[in-house]
Amino acid sequence: MLDDTSISPQSRYAVINRIASFYYSQGKSDDMVLFLTDWVETHPGDSYNAYWLFMVASHYLKLNEEPIAEYYYERIITNFPDLLVNGKSVHFSCLQHLIQISKRSANRINYFNRVIHDFPQQVSITEMYMRIALEYEKVGDWDAALKSYELFLEQPDSSTIQIAGLPNAYTKARQTVDFSKSSKDWTFETLDELENAVKKGITSYNWRALDRYRSKVNFFAMSWKSSESDPNALENFSMHNFMLGNRIRYLDTLDESSTPTEAYLRTWGWTSYVNVWYLYFRKVDFPADPEIHGRWEWAGIYFGEKL
Numbered sequence: 001m002l003d004d005t006s007i008s009p010q011s012r013y014a015v016i017n018r019i020a021s022f023y024y025s026q027g028k029s030d031d032m033v034l035f036l037t038d039w040v041e042t043h044p045g046d047s048y049n050a051y052w053l054f055m056v057a058s059h060y061l062k063l064n065e066e067p068i069a070e071y072y073y074e075r076i077i078t079n080f081p082d083l084l085v086n087g088k089s090v091h092f093s094c095l096q097h098l099i100q101i102s103k104r105s106a107n108r109i110n111y112f113n114r115v116i117h118d119f120p121q122q123v124s125i126t127e128m129y130m131r132i133a134l135e136y137e138k139v140g141d142w143d144a145a146l147k148s149y150e151l152f153l154e155q156p157d158s159s160t161i162q163i164a165g166l167p168n169a170y171t172k173a174r175q176t177v178d179f180s181k182s183s184k185d186w187t188f189e190t191l192d193e194l195e196n197a198v199k200k201g202i203t204s205y206n207w208r209a210l211d212r213y214r215s216k217v218n219f220f221a222m223s224w225k226s227s228e229s230d231p232n233a234l235e236n237f238s239m240h241n242f243m244l245g246n247r248i249r250y251l252d253t254l255d256e257s258s259t260p261t262e263a264y265l266r267t268w269g270w271t272s273y274v275n276v277w278y279l280y281f282r283k284v285d286f287p288a289d290p291e292i293h294g295r296w297e298w299a300g301i302y303f304g305e306k307l
Contacts, residue, residue, distance in 0.1 A: 013048050020055060029059055050080035050090045057094070066101040073098050074107075077114070092119050105138040126155040130169050142288030146180050149173040168227075178217040179286060186215055187284055187295040191263055194281055194296045195254065202248050202267065207239040213298050214239075220300035224307045242270050257306070261285075264302070278302040 001007060001015050016039060023032035036052040043049070057072035073094040082091040098111045112132040115123055133148035152158055152173050163169045188194035194213070201209040221237070248269045255264035255278065263281040270277050280300040286293050 009047060012046075016048070016052065020052070024059075032056075033059060047081075047083065050076045050083055051085050053080070054085075054090050054094065057097070061097065061101070070098060070101055089119065089122075092122060095119070105135045108132075109135045109139070124161065126152060126157050126161050127163050129155065130163060130166060130173065133173070137287075140287070146177065146288065149177050153177060175218040176286075180288060182217045184284075184289070184292050186213055187292060187297045189295055191281060191283075191296045194298060195263070195265065198265065198279060198298060199250060202250055205243050205248070207243045210239040210243075215297045215299050218299065221303070222300070223303050246270060255306075264306075274303045276303075276305050278306065 002012065007015075016036075020032050020036055023029070023035060033056050036056050039046070040049045040052050046052075053072050053076050057069045057076070060066075060072065061069040076094050077091050077098075082089055084090075092115070095111050095115050099108060099115070102108050102111065109132060112128055112135065116125060116128050116132075129148050129152035133145045133152060136142070136145035136148060152169075155161075158173070159170045161169065166172075188197065198210065198213055200206075201213065219236070246269050248267060250265055250267040255266055258264055261283040265279040265281070266276065267279060268276045278301070279298060280302060281296055282299045284292055284295045284297055
């Protein structure tokens with residue numbers, strides 16, 4: 001039947017699919033792969049070649065032979081036109097698998113871009129912009145990452161979307177973009193410099209200095225049970241309101257829970273309602289600007305004793 005030149009493309013598709021399915025059902029997977037790959041090589045004009053190689057790729061994926069599966073999925077989207085099988089795009093299915101199994105960020109960036117461009121109606125564009133921003137960060141393309149974060153924030157559901165594995169997607173994007181556009185002139189070269197400056201400001205009751213030292217974007221003031229993503233945690237108050245008439249003190253050393261990237265200074269005497277404040281310092285994680293990356297900032301305040 002396959003040698004019959006008068007057979008219709010639909011009938012030829014049914015025959016090839018039947019043969020491949022027979023091999024597979026009989027446990028002759030190698031024969032199925034050989035049959036399909038040989039057919040594609042000897043019949044380059046077959047409009048279903050993308051699907052035959054998709055069957056091969058899916059077979060290797062089931063065997064956990066991901067590099068081989070990736071090779072065939074990549075070959076399909078690069079060399080063969082898309083087609084619909086049972087109402088589903090073969091290219092879209094390939095891209096979905098490639099995004100899952102590819103280990104290289106450069107490849108994943110390409111796949112995400114193709115999905116955004118070719119299949120915008122079949123995915124969450126909001127999620128795609130977030131995920132591609134993370135891949136751009138991995139390869140060090142900070143301009144492209146920031147642009148993707150901005151595109152993410154422009155989407156109407158950016159503040160409400162739930163993305164698997166990224167519980168604070170909106171907060172991360174918002175903080176990254178806001179920080180990139182800020183002056184960053186409140187950062188200190190070292191933690192010691194920041195700690196000493198803040199302590200001096202407290203000792204001299206220099207609320208103006210303390211206001212200068214605080215981060216001008218993404219600064220939070222909240223209880224230990226709250227989250228930075230909580231809108232009520234973002235504060236823009238002046239330290240003057242809390243220093244006037246109070247006797248503020250601090251420990252000589254940073255809290256023992258401090259790490260190489262985060263530090264806590266216990267202070268007290270602020271208000272009768274919440275006497276103890278932990279000032280939170282953190283190392284700046286912003287590789288997009290090497291002069292700022294690795295410096296230290298006063299990023300927030302935790303109210304009350306540590307839990």
